[in-house]
Amino acid sequence: MSDATLWTALADPHRRAIVALLLERPRPVGEIVEACGLSQPSTSKHLRVLRDAGLVRVRQDAQRRVYALDPAPIAALDTWLTPYRKLWNESLDALGRRLDRTAGEPSDPPEDPTPKD
């Protein structure tokens, strides 16, 4: 429910992997267990966390429980992201302008925006 739940749910790599699996298509628990290589109880617990965060829904199909992604909370994440995205675009913009300006000039490179891994 709370924001915290969403973030902590997605903080775990296994859970992000599960979410990515469910992005392709809904899957029963057994398939998820097999795909992510965890024990069944562990997987079930991770699914519980995701469920509590509202990230997945369950549909019962005989003895199986088919989990599907619910993109709504992810939209909340997107909303959270918005102001930062704006800042990011601005800085890209500024970088572009600077590159433009210094296209033929010798210096002004004190900032290296080394992005990620």
Add this chain to the structure above:
Amino acid sequence: MSDATLWTALADPHRRAIVALLLERPRPVGEIVEACGLSQPSTSKHLRVLRDAGLVRVRQDAQRRVYALDPAPIAALDTWLTPYRKLWNESLDALGRRLDRTAGEPSDPPEDPTPKD
């Protein structure tokens, strides 16, 4: 600076608060300490995590250290989000179409959006 670092950095509410503070403007540590009500060492440790995740940069200003947001990793988050956002838009779309269709019509039998395997 793996993906994991970024997620775990943002998983903590205090750190998200700090990031939000820095979204407004760069700030020295003292100001952050005061704003988020944590002890100075705790704040400093959170800042370290954010720094390791590449989310903030430091500029030294005499004895002060002014922290500023670096939006680049957040852009990575945005990239991660993309396929989910797509899914979200699709489901909004489908909902819209359904509402359109059933706006005045009698029915359009059980179209349950839960797909199956």
Add this chain to the structure above:
DNA sequence: TGGTTATATTCTCGTCAAGGCATATGTGCC
């Protein structure tokens, strides 16, 4: 009804992160 399959929950243990306190490092000032 009993058995089998699929999934969830409980318990326990090890690990890890957060916060507080004390202290180290670094910078400016006299």
Add this chain to the structure above:
DNA sequence: GGCACATATGCCTTGACGAGAATATAACCA
């Protein structure tokens, strides 16, 4: 050099989280 200020780091305790094993629950089948 010595002192004051701003910030970082180390140590320690506590609490949360993840993994595994055993067990409980639920649905199907004979």
